Amino acid sequence: MLMPKRLRGMFSNDLSIDLGTANTLIYVRDRGIVLDEPSVVAIRTHNGHKIVEAVGVEAKRMLGRTPGNITAIRPLKDGVIADFQVTEKMLQHFIKKVHENSWFQPSPRVLVCVPCLSTEVEKRAIRESALGAGAREVRLIEEPMAAAIGAGLRVEEASGSMVVDIGGGTTEIAIISLNGVVYSDSVRIGGDRFDEAIVNYVRRNYGSVIGDATAERIKQEVGCAYASSEVREIDVRGRNLAEGVPRSFTLNSDEILEALQEPLAGIVQAVKSALEQSPPELASDIAESGIVLTGGGALLRDIDRLLSEETGLPVIVAEDPLTCVARGGGRAMEFMDTHRIDLLSS
C-alpha cells in the first residue's frame, strides 16, 4: 500500500538491528529480541530475473547445497555490506517479518549497529539499504558502544570499560567512558576466520575438504581457545582429496586449538594494543574491573581464559553475548528520543 512513510511509521515499531556478518538480530522496543536469523539470502535466477528464494535460517540450510540456478549468498562480509541489493532485500524481509500482524507495509525508525572503523561509504551503504528496505529514519550506532550497553556496563560513568565484541566478520575492541568511545579498533577476524582456519587445518592434516557449515559445527562443539585438561572429540565427514570419496574422521579439541592459533593470536594482539594505547586513568579502571567479551565469538570455550592469561586482567563473558549488540542498540534507541547518546548520526 502506497502511503507516506511517515503515516506508515505510525503503525510500525522502532527497531534496533544488529546487521552482522553471520547473524542479523532485531530488537523491538518493549518486545525484546524478536528475530535472530543468519544473514544469508538464497537467490533463484529464472530467465535472467533474480528472485529471492529464501532468507535466514532456510537460506542458511541451502549454503553449499544449491543447484546451479540458486545461489545462497551472505551479503555481508567483514562486518560491512558486500552486496548492496541483496542486503536491502534481506532487511526488507526481516523488517516485514517482525511486523507480521501489521496492516500496512511497515516503515519503522531503525537503529543499525555498524563496525567502529567502517568508512563513510560503508556507513552510507548500510543507511541506504535500510532506507531502501522501508525504514523512514535510520540512525547508526557503533557496535562496541551498543555491545557495552547491552552487556549492562555503566557506560555513562567517568570510568573506563573495555568491550571486546567478537562477531562473525570482525572483532571490535573499544574503551568507553562517559557515553563515548575513547579508543576503538576493529580487526577483520571473527567467527568466519575461525571456520576458515578449521577448514584449512583439516585439509592440511587429514587431506579432506569440509564445508563451512561443518567447520562451524566443529567450532561450536569442540572448539576451544585455551588448553585444558578436558579433551572433547567430534566425528566429522569430509571429502578426501586423494581418493575423492567421503571419509569420516575424528577431531579433538586440542587439534582445533592448534587450528585456531592464528586468528586467536590476532585478537589477542589487538586487545593488547588497545590496552597499550588507552589513557592511563582508563587503563587503571580496566585493570580493576576487567574486560567484557560479547558477540558469538565469546562463546568459544575458554576464550576469556586465554585473554585473561595474555593480558593479566579479569576477563568476563557478558550474559547472552550473542544478543548484546541488538539489546544495547534497543536500549540506546529508547534513550535517543529523550537524551543525547553518542550516536554516529541521526
Added chain:
Amino acid sequence: MSNVAEHQASNTDEQNSSASVPVISPGQLLRAARVDKGFELTRISEELKIPESKLSALESDDFSKLASPTFVKGYIRAYSRYLDLDVDFVVRAYDSLATETPEHDYIIPQQTMRLEPVEKPFPEWRWPIVIGAIILSLVVAYILWGDEIKAMIDPSQQIPKTEVQVAPSAIDDTVVDSDLIDDITPIPNPFETSDQSGVIDFSQANEDPELTPDSIDGGSELSSDAVSSDSASTSNDNLTAQVQHPVDSFKSLLASGSSKLSFVFQEDCWLDVKDSDGRTLHVGLKSSGETLTLTGQAPFTVMLGNARAATLQLNGEPVELTPVLGRNTLRLQVGQ
C-alpha cells in the same frame, strides 16, 4: 564429597523441575566451596586475575564494593567454574539477591538529561487519534463538498452538473460556446434568448477555470477543429433543447420560414456558419469591409475567429458578439 557439593546436588533436581530460587547466598556458596577445597584467596586471585579484595567482597555478599552487575556475574561465573560449582546455580542465587536490591542498570546521568531532546516517539494512544482525525476529515469533506457528494449519490439531481460537464467538451474544440456559458445562469425569459444568446456572463466565465482554457487562440486552430466541433455542437443542441423546453414555441415560430443572417466585417475575420441541419452555409476568411448575407434554417451555429471585428444581424435585429475577455474567438448559436 563436600557438604556444599551435596547441597548443590540436592538442589540441582529441584531447580531443573521448578526453577526454584536458592535460599543460600552466592557468597556463602563460594566461601564454603573454597574452604572445603582448601584454597587460599591469594591463589585464586592469581589464577583468575581478579583482585583479592573483590573476591572477599564476593564471599561476603558485599556487592556494593564491586562494579556493575555485569562484572559481578562475570566474577561469580569464573569463581564458581574454578571451584567446580554449578555456574548457573550460583548465578541464580546472585540474581535472587540482586532483584531484592534496586536494579543497577543502564542509568543516564543527570547532566545529559536536558540535552537535545529529539522528537518524541509515537505513543500508544495513537489509534483513537488517528481514527478521530479520519472521522473529522470526513465531516469536513462533507461540509465542503456535500452537494457534489449528494449529486453523485442521487442521479436525479445531476441535471445542473451535466451542464457544467458539457462545457469542457466544448472547450476541447478550442472554442468557447457562449450559449453553454449562458446555460449555467438561469434564463429568466426564454423569449429574450435570441437577443442575449451572445451575451456572456463574464464573472461566471472567469470564476470557472475550466471555462477559460488557455489553448484558445486564433483562427488557424479553429479550422482544424471545425469538423469535430460540429458534432459537439449538435450534441449541445440536444442538451439545450432538453433544458430549454419553453423556447420551443419561439423556435417553431422561426422554423416556419427561413432566417436571414447579415454579417459586416470591420477587420479580417474567419467565419463558419452552419444551419440547423448541420449543413455548412459558409466557411472561410472574410476581409475587412466585406459583408455577407446568408439564409437558412435557424438556429445557426456561428463560429467567428475575430468576433470583435464583426457585427451580426438576425432578421434585421442586431446580435451582440462579445467574446470572453481576452479572447477574440466566439462560438454561438443564433435564432433559437
